[in-house]
Amino acid sequence: MAQKFRDAFQKMAQNIPKGGAGGGGEPGRGAGAAKAASRAAGSLIVAGGLGYGAYNSIFTVEGGHRAVIFNRIVGMKPQVYNEGLNFNIPWFERPIVYDIRTRPVNLQTLTGSKDLQMVTIGVRVLHKPDQNNLVWIYRHLGMNYDERILPSLMNECAKAVVARYNANELLTKREEVSAAISAELSARCSGFHVLLEDVAITHLAFSPEYAKAVEAKQVAQQDAERAKYVVLGAIQEKKTIITKARGEAESAELIGNAVKRNPGFMKLRRIDAAKDIADTVAGSGNKVYLNADSLLLNLLGDADDKFEKSVHGQSRGWLGK
Template sequence: MSNQFRQAFQRMASQVNASGGGGGAGGGGGPQRAAQAAARSIGALASAAVLSYGAYNSVYTVQGGHRAVVFNRFVGMKDTVYGEGLNFNIPWFEHPVIFDIRTRPVNLQTLTGSMDLQMVTIAIRVLHKPDPNKLVWIYRFLGENYDERVLPSIMNECAKAVVARYNANELLTKRDEVSREISLDLQKRAANFNIILEDVAITHLAFSPEYAKAVEAKQVAQQDAERGKYIVMGAQQEKKTIITKARGEAESAELIGQAVRKNPGFMKLRRIDAARDIADIVASSGNKIYLNADTLLLNLLKDKDEKLEKGGSGGWR
């Protein structure tokens, strides 16, 4: 292109110089020849410009992850979908339209109601792309911004339809099931518009502030009830422990009384056991002291033992 312009300017300059030089010798024919040379030069420049425009617009490149469809001024949209790389077209008569067929995300947030009439705010994220084999139909009926025209409406409708089948508790406990149903419904609806959905996910699920407070109050009440139930169970268990302990002490006292009545030597045996325990404590102590027998409880019940021995076995009958 630059070479053609350079050659055209050189030819025009040479013709102008030639016409100027001849004008001095031949008289009035010089201006006419100069005008003719200028006209030829302008024609050459125009031809070079047309050729350059045609050469530049006769090819186009389709980048990776893209496809192209071509609009022809005579026949309309051509049925061929052009792939990646260098492609040819007729300048001015044909116009290529490039589509990005890579996966793209779109987010939608909508307010809807559950089966138990609770207002729910749900946000959905969809990964989508156009069907590469249906780009001509998409451009003809939807245009390049097909996702903005189709996806918000069908996502809103499918989300509201699915959420209305569940109550508020099930939306939380069956979240995967809700997401799967929304995905199936969206795929069916998007297939009618030749749009492929690769993934559908619920990114946010929130209830009204009033419902959230009611759920929190319910959980707190349940926790208080459970705590109260365990407190009652603990008190009952403690009561049983006290009763059992009292019964044991009563039975123990009764058994001791019976043993004393049947055998007066029982008290002597208990006194000996107590004295042994005291002696062990004193022996293991670091301070060494001397104690008499009374301190060791060896003679603590001496008088009673003597009375029991004088009374004989007849006094206990």
């Protein structure tokens, strides 16, 4: 094409006369120069038209894209053009290129749950056009098909699904809610030849009043659990005290019976107590000056005899009664 432009300019330069048409020049020579100039201009126009046609008769479809062609005579052609170099008729046909790669769209809406709690839910959808129906999409929706249909469909499907669940179920059954929204939205988008690859709940928030109520409920449950453990602790402490008192009473009763049957039992107890006290005093670095009777160390005196006499006297009194 560049060579054709150069040839046309060379022919025009060769045919243009070096001298002017006036003065002493011949009249026929001026007419011939004008005719040559018109031929050169015509050649230049033809070369420009050929260059324009060659440049506009091809178009390239990039990776991840598809193209459809609008014809000025027949309208939209049914063929979908794949990636690579493709041909069309200049001026009569115009290519429209679609991006068929997956794209995200986000929506956040305020809706009500089954128990009439206001919920703010955010949904992210990964979508792409059906490459086999690009002609229909361009004819009915245009290039910005996702902006035309997805916001309204996502809003409607999210509201319809959330209304089936209670507020607490939206948290405990989040995966189930997401699957339900995906199924509803896929069914609606299929009628517009839009394919969905993933639907996910990205945000889920309740009203401040409901959040405070849930927090208060949790605090009350924790207080109730704490009170239950306090009651259990008190019951166990009561059982411990009762068991200890019963043990002391039984121990006192056993000791009393042992003393009644054998007064020498007290001597053994006095000897054990004296041994313990003696060990404690001997291990101490201080000097101790105390009454031996108060420390139960007077084991050689008549304390045991007095005790035995008192025990025998009491036993006779009980027998007399």
